[in-house]
Amino acid sequence: MLKLFTEIMKNLFKRPATYEFPREDRxxxxxxxxxxxxDLEKCTSCKLCAIDCPAYAxxxxxxxxxxxxxxxxxxxxCVFCYQCVRVCPVKAYVTSNIYKLASFEKEALIKDxxxxxSSES
Amino acid sequence: MSNSxxxxxxxxxxxxxxxxxxxxxxxxxxxxxxxxxxxxxxxxRGIEKLCENNTFLKDVYLAGRVCGICNVVHTTCYSExxxxxxxxxxxxxxxxxxxxxxxxxxxxxHMLALAVMGELIGFHTLFMLMMRDREPILAxxxxxxxxxxxxxxxxxxxxxxxxxxxxxxxxxxxLEHVExxxxxxxxxxxxxxxxxxxxSKVGKLDRPEVSKYGFVGPIARASGVxxxxxxEDPYAAYGEIPFNVITREEGDSWARTLVRISEVFEAxxxxxxxxxxxxxxxxxxxxxxxxxxxxxxxSRVEAQRGQLVYYIVSKGGDKPYRVKIRTPSFNNxxxxxxxxxxxxxxxxxxxxxxxxxxxxxxERLVVIxxxxxxxxxxxxxxxx
Numbered sequence: 001m002l003k004l005f006t007e008i009m010k011n012l013f014k015r016p017a018t019y020e021f022p023r024e025d026r027x028x029x030x031x032x033x034x035x036x037x038x039d040l041e042k043c044t045s046c047k048l049c050a051i052d053c054p055a056y057a058x059x060x061x062x063x064x065x066x067x068x069x070x071x072x073x074x075x076x077x078c079v080f081c082y083q084c085v086r087v088c089p090v091k092a093y094v095t096s097n098i099y100k101l102a103s104f105e106k107e108a109l110i111k112d113x114x115x116x117x118s119s120e121s
Numbered sequence: 122m123s124n125s126x127x128x129x130x131x132x133x134x135x136x137x138x139x140x141x142x143x144x145x146x147x148x149x150x151x152x153x154x155x156x157x158x159x160x161x162x163x164x165x166r167g168i169e170k171l172c173e174n175n176t177f178l179k180d181v182y183l184a185g186r187v188c189g190i191c192n193v194v195h196t197t198c199y200s201e202x203x204x205x206x207x208x209x210x211x212x213x214x215x216x217x218x219x220x221x222x223x224x225x226x227x228x229x230x231h232m233l234a235l236a237v238m239g240e241l242i243g244f245h246t247l248f249m250l251m252m253r254d255r256e257p258i259l260a261x262x263x264x265x266x267x268x269x270x271x272x273x274x275x276x277x278x279x280x281x282x283x284x285x286x287x288x289x290x291x292x293x294x295x296l297e298h299v300e301x302x303x304x305x306x307x308x309x310x311x312x313x314x315x316x317x318x319x320x321s322k323v324g325k326l327d328r329p330e331v332s333k334y335g336f337v338g339p340i341a342r343a344s345g346v347x348x349x350x351x352x353e354d355p356y357a358a359y360g361e362i363p364f365n366v367i368t369r370e371e372g373d374s375w376a377r378t379l380v381r382i383s384e385v386f387e388a389x390x391x392x393x394x395x396x397x398x399x400x401x402x403x404x405x406x407x408x409x410x411x412x413x414x415x416x417x418x419x420s421r422v423e424a425q426r427g428q429l430v431y432y433i434v435s436k437g438g439d440k441p442y443r444v445k446i447r448t449p450s451f452n453n454x455x456x457x458x459x460x461x462x463x464x465x466x467x468x469x470x471x472x473x474x475x476x477x478x479x480x481x482x483x484e485r486l487v488v489i490x491x492x493x494x495x496x497x498x499x500x501x502x503x504x505x
Binding site: 017029032033051052054055056079080081082083086 | 134175176179180181182183253260263264265267268271273282331409467
């Protein structure tokens with residue numbers, strides 16, 4: 001009976017094990033494989049990431065400024081295996097632990113570095 | 122049905138025990154199960170065929186996606202197979218790290234199976250508590266591999282990420298906590314009168330039947346058959362790590378549950394040994410292995426549910442000619458009607474959970490092309 005009482009008292013003041021997700025964020029660890037972002041200045045257009053992507057999520061597009069090819073990742077297809085990060089010879093992908101990528105539009109999941117920078121500026 | 126003395130009840134395909142699609146057609150006479158037939162084919166994705174169309178490098182990720190809970194064992198088995206064909210040496214640090222991830226996965230998978238067992242008995246608090254205590258293991262997996270579930274950690278030739286002393290400390294600390302909690306759950310499963318009454322002498326399987334029908338994993342070990350690939354045919358670093366193969370003699374659902382609990386403790390000991398004796402050195406090749414010479418290889422590993430076999434054929438080049446996957450659940454579920462002899466219909470979920478079935482692993486489909494007609498058949502329909 002005493003054991004039961006102590007257990008009840010303990011649980012009254014204990015933090016719950018669950019998160020109230022949208023309000024309270026689950027902090028993904030720094031090692032978490034989240035969204036990878038391309039550093040366009042480093043990219044050498046070698047296409048290795050597009051060739052090795054197991055989900056066929058990377059498409060090479062031509063940059064209108066200098067006609068160089070650069071990869072565009074479709075995060076609707078991406079399986080976050082980081083094969084592109086691993087295979088890149090110049091380490092042009094910046095890794096992050098961003099995981100909140102849900103979107104109402106399919107197009108919003110296709111992260112084009114050029115469009116992102118132009119819309120921000 | 123009116124002239125039959127049996128009543129046919131479909132159990133499933135909406136999660137009969139674990140939340141995966143599997144249909145059992147049960148013929149009952151009153152409360153007693155007279156006949157039971159499993160039906161599969163709800164979750165087929167054609168991964169074996171996909172493997173043939175993708176390169177050796179991409180197949181690592183495909184193998185990991187056969188099943189979420191067993192993804193590390195699948196990638197380990199695939200990588201070992203590719204290494205055998207290509208005679209690729211794996212650095213000892215990488216072998217130890219593979220062992221580490223494999224055992225972490227064993228702990229969280231067994232804890233899930235035990236939690237589901239608790240839920241099916243009607244013990245929802247046990248389910249909630251075990252799932253809570255399973256979370257630190259998943260967090261460890263996230264910090265070591267990069268994701269809670271899909272590790273994508275093992276690659277042909279080594280592993281993808283190294284660990285540092287900080288993570289080793291974290292592993293040791295978490296293991297202490299998990300071990301303490303598991304001691305409590307062991308006590309619950311051994312002593313609680315409801316659990317022992319629900320589980321003991323239910324779904325009995327004798328030792329000769331295990332050998333005859335080829336049951337594998339904790340199911341075989343709970344019937345007294347000492348079978349464990351880690352012990353018989355050591356892979357990764359298991360040849361250098363001392364551990365016990367847990368067996369029990371009872372052969373019922375209770376014994377299978379207790380074997381899983383003891384294996385969690387054994388896995389914790391293996392993990393402690395692994396992090397203490399982690400050798401220095403490289404963790405794998407700098408350039409991923411893309412091409413493998415012609416040849417074929419069979420590799421087998423001990424998954425959480427039993428022996429997992431990959432048969433890989435390479436004809437040279439960057440794509441495999443054939444990848445055949447034989448999963449433990451396939452054997453265990455196809456032969457499971459043996460366990461339901463003279464059981465009550467109420468015991469069905471408990472027996473099924475004690476098998477710890479992994480349906481996404483075991484889906485198979487045969488495509489038959491005859492006289493220009495293409496016909497697809499599930500393996501179960503061919504067996505009948």
